[in-house]
Amino acid sequence: MENNILTNLKKGCIKIAFPYIYFACLFPLYDANDAAEIDGGSSYDNSKIVNRDVIINLKKKFSNKEIMILYHNNKINFEFKKRYDNTIQRIKDKEKYCDIKITPLFTLENIKKIKLMHTNNHPTNCVLKYMTNEILKILNLPTYSFSEIRNEILSNSPYSYYSYVYYKFQWMKPEDSNESLTLNLLTDLLRS
Numbered sequence: 001m002e003n004n005i006l007t008n009l010k011k012g013c014i015k016i017a018f019p020y021i022y023f024a025c026l027f028p029l030y031d032a033n034d035a036a037e038i039d040g041g042s043s044y045d046n047s048k049i050v051n052r053d054v055i056i057n058l059k060k061k062f063s064n065k066e067i068m069i070l071y072h073n074n075k076i077n078f079e080f081k082k083r084y085d086n087t088i089q090r091i092k093d094k095e096k097y098c099d100i101k102i103t104p105l106f107t108l109e110n111i112k113k114i115k116l117m118h119t120n121n122h123p124t125n126c127v128l129k130y131m132t133n134e135i136l137k138i139l140n141l142p143t144y145s146f147s148e149i150r151n152e153i154l155s156n157s158p159y160s161y162y163s164y165v166y167y168k169f170q171w172m173k174p175e176d177s178n179e180s181l182t183l184n185l186l187t188d189l190l191r192s
Contacts (some may be wrong), residue, residue, distance in 0.1 A: 016135055018100035019091050021127065024050040024120040025083035026111070028076070028162040029185040031120075050120070054078055055189040064190040070187060080166040084108070100134045102127070108167070113172045118152065125152055 006015065024030045029049045054076065058067050070076050088103055095101045105127065106116060115124050123131075125146075133143040161177035163169070 002187050003100065010011050014139065016100065016138055017098040018131060018134075019094040019098050019102060021091075021102060021117075021123050022121050023087060023106070023117050025080065025087040026117055026163055026167070027120065027158065028078040028182050029055070029189070030181075031185070049185050049189060051078060051083065052189055055186060059190070065187075067190060071183075074162065074165065076162070078162055078166075080163075099138055100131060105130050113170050115157075115169075119158055157169075 009015070021109045024032065028051065032048045032050045055067065058070070058076065062070065062104050066078075078123075088106065090105050095103060110116065114126055117123055129144075129146045132146075136143050157172065157176060157178055159169070159172060159177060159180055160182045162172060162182070164172055164174055164177050
């Protein structure tokens, strides 16, 4: 890359790299928006719906009505484990070239205890605080507790009941599940 920002930095300037944070594995189905292309693009299908293969495979065996019944009875396997493992591996591969590592924060135990992402590509304040402190460590500066940070900017949760059940979220009540996003995507896939 010629003429990128790094060519304009003063000699000796400290450069700190961290991986792009994209965690669609936390949701049964999700739009692979343009941000997904930053994170590997081709690893997401061209329909722009992450994890659509689960529904495509169900359509080979069940009618659309039967799939909706399966969905409402929480009987669809959205392959959370496989997708989580693939996401962590993808990020670890990127972390080889980065100064900041985020995968230690995204353990299954932490995902269970702490809301880490608002959406697939919008981290919570917790993640931003973690990254800030990692940067401060590299700069040999004191870290902060960030107790003065206010509430989250994004508060509506697109998390499905499927996500709640698989990850065993302690930070969310089951009645706070939001099925509208997943149902809209499911309906789109059933129409195609």
